[in-house]
Amino acid sequence: MQKSVALVMTVLSATLVARVPAASDGGIVATPVQDPQTTQQQKQQELVLGPLTASSSHPKIGVPDFAKTGGNVTEVASVLADVLWADLDYEREYYMISRKSSAGIPAATTAQAIPFSRWEEIGADYVLMGSVREIGGKMTVEVRLIAVRGDKAGIQAFGQIYDGCATTNPRFCAHSIADDIHLKLRNLTGVARTRIAFTSDRTAESNEGRPLANSGASKEIHIMDYDGQNVRRITVNRSLNLGPTWGPDGRTLAYSSYADRYPDIYVATLDGRPPSRPAKGTEIVHNQGPAISPDGNRIAFVSNRAGQGNNDIWVVNRDGSNLMNLTPNTPKSMEGAPTWSPGGNQLAFTSDRTGINQIYLMEADGTGVQRLTFEAQVDRPTWSSLGYIAYTLRQPSGHDIATITLSKPTPVVITDGFGSNKQPSVAPNGRHIVFVTTRWGKEQLASIDMDGKPTSLRQLTQVGNNTYPSWSASPGGR
């Protein structure tokens, strides 16, 4: 899958027209397609993007029903259009015209047949016309983004044929299309194919040997799509499994588990092979809070293995070699919650060395320690690809999510104080933050944009208590 994703990118950048044979693992293959009737391809918008753009520059896009051109596609056609609409809406780079308000406009199978004036009436700049046909469980989906306004009407801004989409997973097909459109139209790396790992007690079985019947609900690692769909359970050990974190391939998860009745770090791949334990915990040596380096080779984690009654930040190679204590000079303080800088050359972490938990930075070899925050109390820094660090900030009542940039270290609170808001993790494009909130009762995961815009808040989980979210660094495969 990884291979076919790379293939898609190659096809896009080289703008090949020939169809690429389907990948052997059944992955989706995307081929650009030009409208033969369009004499002049619209010049791609040359946008150098900041994190979020002003809404005044946003093109208005309508998404009519997909045309069904063969096979059993009634259901998937509607899923494709709905999910694609939501994926495009998520990045706040387009004004997405509600599908209800465009429902009366007849679908067109060619660009020329689009009723331009009808779309213009409801304010559209572009129409995303799609068609889908199915043969033997595989779909071929064709998508074109056609301008509808003024003298640009009929010009194609995006066109792509997707072969090999599985009818069993039309959502992923739509996610792939959305990410391509984000890249082509806005030069933006979308997150529609990324996933979120988390800890949940939704399948709670009672732990053996607990003193009270109602104590000790087990917590297992789960993963889900970025929009909360397709939840899948990863661990099955009826113990405590905490703090999952993704490797850069989107196929590897490290987490801490009490499966042996003490916390140790487990590294698992999604293919179900037995996890490895590179930090080699014991009943005495406890390891937790893993963070995989951006190159996937090293794991930073929290350990008491110095044997002085405190926790330090340690680092170990994924194969268990090169174990090293990065904070050996603070034997009385508790260090925790390491997170790698996007380049992998620095780490942020928490320490109570002043008596109150604050965020510190250091080089990846433990040198050059500097203090970043001066707050009431903070926890769980997450270093984003846009350079800022999101973290949990203790407030007079409860907690909120805050961000801080290294160049201008003034904290910005981005949640609104409803419920307690903790444990942020940032999407790979830096624009969205998933976090734990109690605003709806139990602990649920929500995502919000980095500017904290209230309308960007989305509830991602509904069942049980859900904590320790971790946003994958890349799409991975399916």
Place this chain on the structure above:
Amino acid sequence: MRQASTFAVSVMVIVALAGCGPKKPANTGPAAPAPEAFPGAQPARPPTADPNPIRTAPAPPSVPVDPPVVTSDPLDTAEIDKINADSPLKPALFAYDSDELDEVARQVIAKNADVLKKYPTWIITIEGHCDERGTAEYNLALGDRRALAAKNYLVSLGIPADRVRTVSYGSEFPFDPGHEEKSWLQNRRAHFMLTARSK
């Protein structure tokens, strides 16, 4: 460890059978099948002689006998899970965001030390727990500090350090699922669990 406790159970039953022996022929008749059916009831059999004693051992048949003469403390032989369900080891409770042992907590731990001196084979794990108000990551560290504070005090009272392990559950395993101080008070604890018996 399990082997040792099996042996202890066996010995206790032998003692019990021996104690009521004289009356048995009159009550149970000549068949007296109990000794054959009870593999543990062989004299002076060292525990190491039976490579796989407990998992497959059938339950002792119910022999109609007088109350046995108890010659050993039931806590010497009871299953570990049963002891933990109603443990003579009591939890030490903590103030909010604190790992300091107050006077009450010290008294509780001192009594736990007495119990551990009475049962010198017991190996325990002290679990550090926190209420839900802090952050999860911080609470894991706070739970470590609470468990260590309790352990250090136990050791200062003469309990060998190698009999005491610690683990933090932070705020992940609350004892009381409520969301008010009454529950939080119970959840800020060093909880003492019997985890093994040394041989």
